[in-house]
Amino acid sequence: MEARMTPNPQTPCAAVLFDAALCNGCNRCADVCPNDVMVHDLDKGKHPVVLYPDECWFCGCCVGHCPKPGAIRMEHPLSLRVGWKRKETGERFRIGMKNPPSPNTRPPVGGW
Amino acid sequence: MDSERWPYEIAYDRTVETSVDVLIVGGGIAGCHAAVSAARRGASVAVVDKGAVVRSGSGGPGVDHWHGACTNPCSKVSPEELVELVGHCDFGVTAEYGNGITCYIMAKESYDALLDMEDMGGKIRDVDDEFVGAEFRDEETKLMFAYDYENKHCLRVHGWEFKPLLHRRLKRLGAQVFDRVMITTLLTEEGKQGGRVVGATGFNVRTGAFHVFRAKATVLTTGQPLRLWNFLTEIQGSSGVHDALACAGDGCAMAWNAGAELALMEKSAPHAGSFNHVAYGSGNAHNTWYACSIVDVNGKEVPWVDRDGKALETVSERYRPAPGQKYFLLMPDLPYEYRGPSLIPDLPDRIKSGEFKLPLYADLPAMPAHERRAIFGLMVGNEGLTRIPVYANYTAAGFDPDVDMLQATVQSPDAYVFKPWWQATAVPQLRETGRLVDGGGLLFDWDLKTSLDGLYAAGNQLCGGADHAASATTGRYAGRKAADHARVAVEVKIAQEQVDSERDRVYAPVRREGGIGWKELQSGLCRVMQDYCGEYKSAETLKTGLEWLASIRDSEAEKTYARNPHELMRALEAMVRLTVGEIIMNASLAREASSRALGFDRIDYPEVDPPDWNKLVSVRLQDGEPLVRTIPCDYHLAAPNHPTYEENYREHSALDEGQVR
Numbered sequence: 151m152e153a154r155m156t157p158n159p160q161t162p163c164a165a166v167l168f169d170a171a172l173c174n175g176c177n178r179c180a181d182v183c184p185n186d187v188m189v190h191d192l193d194k195g196k197h198p199v200v201l202y203p204d205e206c207w208f209c210g211c212c213v214g215h216c217p218k219p220g221a222i223r224m225e226h227p228l229s230l231r232v233g234w235k236r237k238e239t240g241e242r243f244r245i246g247m248k249n250p251p252s253p254n255t256r257p258p259v260g261g262w
Numbered sequence: 263m264d265s266e267r268w269p270y271e272i273a274y275d276r277t278v279e280t281s282v283d284v285l286i287v288g289g290g291i292a293g294c295h296a297a298v299s300a301a302r303r304g305a306s307v308a309v310v311d312k313g314a315v316v317r318s319g320s321g322g323p324g325v326d327h328w329h330g331a332c333t334n335p336c337s338k339v340s341p342e343e344l345v346e347l348v349g350h351c352d353f354g355v356t357a358e359y360g361n362g363i364t365c366y367i368m369a370k371e372s373y374d375a376l377l378d379m380e381d382m383g384g385k386i387r388d389v390d391d392e393f394v395g396a397e398f399r400d401e402e403t404k405l406m407f408a409y410d411y412e413n414k415h416c417l418r419v420h421g422w423e424f425k426p427l428l429h430r431r432l433k434r435l436g437a438q439v440f441d442r443v444m445i446t447t448l449l450t451e452e453g454k455q456g457g458r459v460v461g462a463t464g465f466n467v468r469t470g471a472f473h474v475f476r477a478k479a480t481v482l483t484t485g486q487p488l489r490l491w492n493f494l495t496e497i498q499g500s501s502g503v504h505d506a507l508a509c510a511g512d513g514c515a516m517a518w519n520a521g522a523e524l525a526l527m528e529k530s531a532p533h534a535g536s537f538n539h540v541a542y543g544s545g546n547a548h549n550t551w552y553a554c555s556i557v558d559v560n561g562k563e564v565p566w567v568d569r570d571g572k573a574l575e576t577v578s579e580r581y582r583p584a585p586g587q588k589y590f591l592l593m594p595d596l597p598y599e600y601r602g603p604s605l606i607p608d609l610p611d612r613i614k615s616g617e618f619k620l621p622l623y624a625d626l627p628a629m630p631a632h633e634r635r636a637i638f639g640l641m642v643g644n645e646g647l648t649r650i651p652v653y654a655n656y657t658a659a660g661f662d663p664d665v666d667m668l669q670a671t672v673q674s675p676d677a678y679v680f681k682p683w684w685q686a687t688a689v690p691q692l693r694e695t696g697r698l699v700d701g702g703g704l705l706f707d708w709d710l711k712t713s714l715d716g717l718y719a720a721g722n723q724l725c726g727g728a729d730h731a732a733s734a735t736t737g738r739y740a741g742r743k744a745a746d747h748a749r750v751a752v753e754v755k756i757a758q759e760q761v762d763s764e765r766d767r768v769y770a771p772v773r774r775e776g777g778i779g780w781k782e783l784q785s786g787l788c789r790v791m792q793d794y795c796g797e798y799k800s801a802e803t804l805k806t807g808l809e810w811l812a813s814i815r816d817s818e819a820e821k822t823y824a825r826n827p828h829e830l831m832r833a834l835e836a837m838v839r840l841t842v843g844e845i846i847m848n849a850s851l852a853r854e855a856s857s858r859a860l861g862f863d864r865i866d867y868p869e870v871d872p873p874d875w876n877k878l879v880s881v882r883l884q885d886g887e888p889l890v891r892t893i894p895c896d897y898h899l900a901a902p903n904h905p906t907y908e909e910n911y912r913e914h915s916a917l918d919e920g921q922v923r
Contacts, residue, residue, distance in 0.1 A: 185507055189828075225655070235667050237628075259636075260385060260420050
């Protein structure tokens with residue numbers, strides 16, 4: 151296998167992730183971000199570039215303003231992922247686990 | 263993607279000039295309410311923010327509690343009764359409501375500001391009737407209350423949409439919005455320190471274009487300075503604070519350079535910063551999660567007690583004042599008179615003894631259905647930093663509050679005191695200003711005017727701080743005052759030399775090749791704060807610290823580079839923090855006593871809160887030299903002010919009897 155000289159990856163995580171197939175490149179996420187974590191891609195129609203993930207406040211406004219559900223996700227880094235326990239069964243789960251339980255689809259009060 | 267080229271047009275050489283009646287620096291909650299109220303009074307208004315006003319600021323991503331709504335039709339607490347609290351708190355400030363002026367303005371106008379939000383399209387009631395029959399719902403008005411269900415002074419609101427609604431309204435009222443423009447200096451008459459404020463300069467953090475604003479009145483609504491001690495470039499990046507990351511202290515630094523007086527700047531508290539878990543995102547029983555049942559790893563429930571230690575048997579009792587108590591609040595370290603129900607105060611000892619075993623869990627399934635839905639569906643669903651990061655992400659991962667118990671952060675047993683957020687244990691020399699949202703800021707009077715003519719302040723820029731509702735109310739109040747001032751103020755003239763010299767300073771980092779990046783400058787100045795202005799301070803450490811900051815300003819800061827306008831913003835924020843560090847050290851030198859309420863320990867003055875020092879320290883620059891004076895904590899009720907809150911408010915609020923905006 152080939153080895154390469156590469157700078158360390160930017161930390162702490164991607165913070166914001168795109169599904170290029172769903173994103174229409176409107177840049178709404180980049181333009182509501184309070185910290186300019188993302189910049190517009192030079193190619194119109196492509197999703198923004200996450201240039202400064204280390205400046206993310208994890209507020210989720212980018213996701214909240216996305217007109218294409220599923221095109222953008224905000225993820226807490228591994229060091230911030232929490233766990234929970236199902237009261238009746240005692241099963242333990244955590245954010246990010248393999249084979250998670252089924253999603254709870256109930257929207258917040260007032261709906262999405 | 264071409265990784266070399268900056269995606270936005272670069273316009274370092276362009277200058278954009280704007281002239282308005284009222285300039286608002288900071289487009290957060292206070293700034294937006296100020297803009298709306300100034301525009302309603304006929305003023306031409308510009309709002310300027312480093313981020314995008316639609317979501318910028320600490321309150322940008324949402325809000326769940328609306329505090330101090332004393333004038334709502336169900337409230338049993340009057341503004342006069344609420345503001346009495348200030349007189350019972352150390353240094354005349356409360357942990358969330360600010361000083362006496364801030365607290366009283368909030369108590370008088372909080373509900374009116376909320377009705378403003380409703381008028382803009384915000385949801386402030388249970389209009390969908392999801393909570394019919396809930397103890398916290400008033401069936402007639404459909405208002406929903408938090409904490410004290412008998413006295414009903416704090417409301418539960420659907421605040422996720424508030425900021426975009428404010429943004430839409432202020433644009434409809436004709437306010438000019440300057441997104442992505444960082445203001446770096448206040449312009450004063452003839453460029454003199456201490457002179458009348460006549461505008462400001464800034465630059466666009468995407469294009470680099472220079473902006474000059476000329477204004478008859480300026481309102482500073484930037485946030486409290488953060489990340490002065492606590493900055494890590496790794497772990498979880500720069501995300502560890504509750505308030506917006508953009509809050510570098512820009513307002514404090516520019517006000518200081520202009521010669522304005524600042525107070526309470528020596529106040530700080532340990533903060534776990536980037537080691538904290540997600541706010542409201544792990545199990546707890548306080549604030550947004552009030553009053554969730556907590557169980558240990560074996561399902562054993564942690565009891566609740568009233569302020570006298572009497573066990574509370576039902577969930578309902580957690581939302582009721584103690585027998586004979588007028589009303590209660592849930593801010594940290596309240597006087598007995600206002601103290602609410604809590605988890606057992608000796609929980610740390612009972613964990614150490616093995617009676618309760620870690621980890622603890624928030625037992626949402628044990629809560630009555632309405633309370634459970636209110637905590638997770640309404641509050642977590644609307645609070646800043648939680649709607650998407652916690653509600654959306656956790657439910658998508660399968661978390662179901664009807665059947666699941668969210669684990670609390672595992673920490674030292676001593677940390678399980680009843681307080682907002684069990685997030686992580688803080689290290690004493692890693693600190694943040696203030697204690698929650700109650701840090702230092704500009705000294706101000708009943709007009710919300712600062713010590714400089716033409717300069718007003720609101721929100722968390724006020725000394726003593728402000729939460730969301732206090733920011734909204736002081737914002738609308740300052741907007742009225744600034745607009746009224748602009749109507750009678752004489753035309754302003756800006757000093758070109760001041761503009762030119764600021765332009766040279768601002769763009770210096772982008773002209774440099776090599777040197778150090780902003781993160782190294784930022785980490786370095788934080789180390790100086792940790793070492794010389796940390797848990798324990800003395801005249802010697804503070805003087806040494808001031809020397810270090812001055813030396814860094816002359817050397818490393820002069821070598822700090824920026825490769826694009828975004829890095830320029832971060833580099834200039836680090837320089838702002840150098841200035842704020844100097845303000846904090848000067849204020850700390852001046853306070854020759856230790857203080858529990860201020861989180862302030864002087865090795866050379868170990869006596870804690872001696873009566874002689876129950877006063878505010880104010881600092882300002884005159885001819886480049888720091889000047890210090892002390893002010894009584896109740897300065898707002900001392901001559902030349904009236905002795906009562908009501909009289910001062912009536913004279914200064916710029917509202918006629920019965921007028922609400």
